[in-house]
Amino acid sequence: MVSIKSEREIALMRDAGKILAEVHARLGEYVRPGISTYDVNAFGDKLIRKYHCVPNFLHYNGYPASICVSVNDEVVHGIPHRNHILKEGDIISLDAGLIYKGYHSDAARTHAVGKISPEAQKLMDVTKESFFRGIKMAKAGNHLNDICKTIDGYVTSFGYGVVRDLVGHGIGTKLHEDPQIPNFTMRRRGTRLRKGMTLAIEPMVNMGGWEVEWLEDDWTVVTADGSLSAHYENTILITDGEPEILTLL
Numbered sequence: 001m002v003s004i005k006s007e008r009e010i011a012l013m014r015d016a017g018k019i020l021a022e023v024h025a026r027l028g029e030y031v032r033p034g035i036s037t038y039d040v041n042a043f044g045d046k047l048i049r050k051y052h053c054v055p056n057f058l059h060y061n062g063y064p065a066s067i068c069v070s071v072n073d074e075v076v077h078g079i080p081h082r083n084h085i086l087k088e089g090d091i092i093s094l095d096a097g098l099i100y101k102g103y104h105s106d107a108a109r110t111h112a113v114g115k116i117s118p119e120a121q122k123l124m125d126v127t128k129e130s131f132f133r134g135i136k137m138a139k140a141g142n143h144l145n146d147i148c149k150t151i152d153g154y155v156t157s158f159g160y161g162v163v164r165d166l167v168g169h170g171i172g173t174k175l176h177e178d179p180q181i182p183n184f185t186m187r188r189r190g191t192r193l194r195k196g197m198t199l200a201i202e203p204m205v206n207m208g209g210w211e212v213e214w215l216e217d218d219w220t221v222v223t224a225d226g227s228l229s230a231h232y233e234n235t236i237l238i239t240d241g242e243p244e245i246l247t248l249l
């Protein structure tokens, strides 16, 4: 069932989103060559707690960290490790979420580590832009597939692969609520969007094919062909007009 948030709930979702936006801004400044993915998680975890929030990814279905750190061909759900040192030219996707007064926020950014190739930069730019194209369709009265097909069409026009095994989702008092939100065109129009829905929209884009695999750790999702992958996500609120992006400053 897709939940509609009350004004009181929306106010709390806004607060949860704003705090997460701040956390992401600080994480972005922190990323540099020479630090480990473990350091990134430790920094993010500490920040979330400094705001008196709870990291919602930690222990979620057994996930062992607060920030998902996915480097290069890792798509999502990378596990931070002390011996995974970031190097110049890497791209790093950081997925973070938190709970504030019972309400969840969820957002992801992909950052360059030092100087990166123009090809990697383009992948990151297209992934981010696909989110903004997609949410232009995110208004009351439209249907879910209006978002999905817009993201899909934009991404695939560059020859990139849209990940199909993982999707966006509703969000609120739980991290994952209905509906599921694919980044690829569905064969149905999907849920009708209504004012007061809060959604996490999160295109995951591979430079090569859309196919992904899971590593032995049962979490880390990697591209099947070893190509680079980028991720961009925000929690948004559906209104009668433009959607409100809750996890941007």
Ligand code: MF3
Binding pocket: 056, 057, 058, 060, 061, 063, 068, 077, 095, 096, 097, 106, 107, 169, 200
């Ligand atoms: N942002 C991701 C999602 O939307 C991360 C959650 S997976 C976790 O599902 F296990 F790490 F929490």
Ligand code: CO
Binding pocket: 106, 107, 168, 169, 200, 202, 233
């Ligand atoms: Co999410």
